[in-house]
Every structure is written in C-alpha cells, then in structure tokens.
Amino acid sequence: WEDVGGLDNVKRELQETVQYPVEHPEKFEKFGMSPSKGVLFYGPPGCGKTLLAKAIANECQANFISVKGPELLTMWFGESEANVREIFDKARQSAPCVLFFDELDSIATQRGGSVGDAGGAADRVLNQLLTEMDGMTAKKTVFIIGATNRPDIIDSALLRPGRLDQLIYIPLPDEASRHQIFKACLRKSPISKEVDLAALARYTQGFSGADITEICQRACKYAIRENIEKDIERERRKRENPEAMEEDDIDEVPEIKAAHFEESMKYARRSVSDADIRKYQLFAQTLQQSRGFGSEFRFPDRTESAAAGASDPFSSA
Template sequence: MWFAEFEANVRDVFDKARAAAPCVMFFDELDSIAKARGNSAGDGGGSSDRVLNQILTEMDGMNAKKNVFIIGATNRPDQIDGALLRPGRLDQLIYIPLPDEPSRLSILKAVLKKSPVSPRVDLTFLAKNTHGFSSADLTEICQRASKLAIRESIEADIRRQREKGEAGEGEADAMEAEEEDPVPEITQEHFEEAMKFARRSVSDADVRRYETFAQNLQQSRSFGSVFKFIQRASLASRPVRATPRSKMTRAATICAHALCERWVMIILHRRL
C-alpha cells in the first residue's frame, strides 16, 4: 500500500467512525503509525510524518456532538509523538501493569475454559509461581501444555495401531471392540514440562521504564501544587471618632498591617 493511499484510508476510517457514532476507534500498536516526527528517516521523504499529521487533523476535526472515543495501545509510549498526547486528543494516559496473582488465575481459567484439564491441576499454585508473567506468557504456557497432551494422545494412538498390526486377526478384533477413543487431558506433568520452556517477555527493567514514564508524564501534566482560590474576607467599614492629635491614624495603620496583607488608606478631601 502506498503512503498516499494510507492517508486516504485514514480519512475514510474517521469518516466511517463519524457516521457510525457513537463508536470506539481502537489503534493497536499505536507506536507503529504515531512515532515522534523527525525520526522517520528513510521512509520515503517523511511519509510517516504526513500520515501522523493526517491523524492529528482528523482528531481535531471531531465534532463535540459526535461521540467517537479513540483508544490507542502501545508498549513503547516513549516513541509516541507528543502532539498526539495533548489535551483534546489522547489526553488520558492509563498504565496497565502486569497482572497480579488473582488476575493471572483469571487469565489461566479463561484460556483453559474449553480445554479438558485434569482435576489434579492446581491453577492457583501455577498463578502464584508465575510472578511477572504477562497474559501472553501465560497463554503460551497453556498452549504448550495443550500441545504436549495432544502429542501424547497421538503417540498413544500410533502405538495402538502398531499393536493391532502385529496382533492376529482375532486379537485385533477384540482390541478394537474394547478400544475407546480417549480425549487428551492436560495433566500436571504437561504443565510441569511446559514451565521448563516458560519465560518472561517483560523484564524488570522494562517495568521500571514504563512506571518512570507514567510518573513523569503525570507530573508534567499536573499543576505541581495545591491550587486554591484566595478567600476574600468580608469587608466592613465603621467610622471611628477620635479627638485631634490622638494618633488614631497611626493606630489604624498598625492594625491594617497586622490583619491584612493588602490595604488602602483613604484620605478625605478635608485633609488634602
């Protein structure tokens, strides 16, 4: 696809979103099309920058009455162009950390929902011993255990077919009559074997980098201190009569300095 066609496709996608409002637009792997501009050397004369400019233009052209929610996902937030994160565009940053133990247990149950798992398999123990694993890592463990169970079932079927061929005709008929087609079941041994190849796709250094980026971005967007309007005290005026040369003006000045940060002295025209 030519980049010029990509820009036209961006316009078409946003037009369809406006027509189908309310709707949600989800950009997966946002960093692939929204890299910081100026860092796209060798892409055909800055074509990636033009595509990003088109996306920004379409976002700014969204009518407030059109309920179109735009969501982007990325694991490289440091590469996203800053203009895309300005208010009115993707201005809400949501950091999703690695799943904790209850979340890992829920992921394992969801992945294995339709798989025949042995009752002896303790998924809670598995979730407890997979700290730092992402949902993709847990899915890979379950898929590997399933493949091991299927492979074991296929090997057992091949072995039975070989035994049939070696047995006599009468014995083969008896074996076929007694034979059942077993459903491959995922056992503890399959998970133990799968865990030998398990690995974390997100290192501790990556987690620290994500957390630091989220904190820095949050601090850069915050006010930095507690914002509070100045409460104006209710003003009241009351005349005070004093005898000449009683130094009442001096006393009023001292009280004003003590009670107020800002005060105004009003001089009557008789004293001018």
C-alpha cells in the first residue's frame, strides 16, 4: 500500500472484498457467504486503478495477471475467444490470483452496439468472458478486477451479481490524498527541507495521480540535469588548471530543491477536465440512487410489529 497515496476508503473496501476471502476463508464459511468474484474500477484516467490492483494482489500474496482489453482481440475468427479461455486457464492454475482487465470497455461494450463489427467479434469475446466468469468456482481463488474510463458503455450483463457486481469509483485525489501521493512518489528521493509538499498538494487541485507523478519526475529530471552539469564544470576546471589545489569532492546538488519543483510546476497541467469529472460524479450518483434503501431502512420495534398485527383484521391468529 505504500505505493498508493490516498484512497483509504477504496483500500478498505478492497481488503474486505479480496484480501479477507484469501486470508480468512473460514469466516466466510461460518456466515454462509460466497466471496465476491470481482469488482469494476471506474473513474478518470491516471487515478491509480492499475496501481490499486497490483497493490491488493501484493497485500494478499496472490499472483497478478494483467491484460489490456485490446490485446485479446485479433483478426482471426475464434482466436479472440480462445485468448480469453487461455487467460482464465492461466489464472486458475496460478490461484490465488488477481486477474486484472485494463481498458475493459474495449471488449465489454453493450452487445449489438459495436459499430463496424460486422463479424460480431466483440460480442463473441464478451459472451466468452461471461461464460468464463460464470464457470469460476469458489475452490479456485481467482478474483477479477476490471478497469474502465467509460463505465456508461459497459454491458449490463457484466455487472450482474456473481460477476463484476461491485462498482468502485476511483475519484481524483483530494488535498490530503494529493499530499500522500507526493510523499509516495518521492519516498526514495532526497528532498530538501525547503520543499513544502503540503503547499504543492494545495496548489494541484484537480490534478490526477498521474499528473502529480509527472510533476515529481520532472523535478527529479531537473535535479539530475543540474548535478551532471556541476560535475562537468568541475572536471573542466581541473583540466584547465591542473596545478590548482584539488577541490574538495563536494556534491553540489545533494537533494531535489524547491527551485526544481518551481521549474517543474511551470509545465504542470491537468489531464482531466471539469466536464469529465462531472460525468463521472453524475454516473456515481445515479448508480447510488438506483441501489437499495441506503440508510432509510430500519427494522420495526417488536412492540410496533405486534401493534400492527393486532390492528390488521386480516392477520392470521
């Protein structure tokens, strides 16, 4: 989890869904519950969906198989479906295993709606995917994670109970999460005390995890460039004046300085627009409203139930 900044609620949900069935199968047996087969991550690009999938596999010491949706598609009839079967066979043999499908929307769009798919290849791949998911047994601990930036076009059959029945929204990081992402990105780098990561987190409102990573990498690049230039300058002075007293071999750029981040921030940009964010938020709200009673449901008190039964003339004695 050290590589993943923020997203504490998502981490907890993944632990309960993926890690607990692997580490505590007896608890699920005790309460008569079958572990979930999979989840779907959706949200803006660059927010850590792939990193989260790798992290949860590492946490529960499971094998990790990553597949990009377009990799399964080929021009030869029947070969795409065979690729799907092969991936699931490999996952079953590697159990416990986390099977991660990135860019799931490329192979799981709503059936019958694929433009230019005259041979129905995309529909056949999706049907094979559904068949393999339904054939997964509880004895083989294989957990499926799908990731998409377009949840609105995913076929609804894939999201039914027993398949990818849990949808998890991976939002843009808030300020606290951005601070954690800066720390995670730079935990192996020497940072000057003058660098205020909290100020960077405040300034990068609306930036994704990938955008923040780019800022950190560019600052590191500037530090490396300055370090190399200082070394070249020192060597040049030695060659020009070999009789001069030897300079102390001091590292003139021992850390990434505030100036490096300031230069990097000149080129910082957001990769996700406000319009895109509103689309994801609207989808999440619609999904939440369409599911269950939420916090409104309460069991009635026994006295209320008894009174209701007594006042009902059609109730059986």
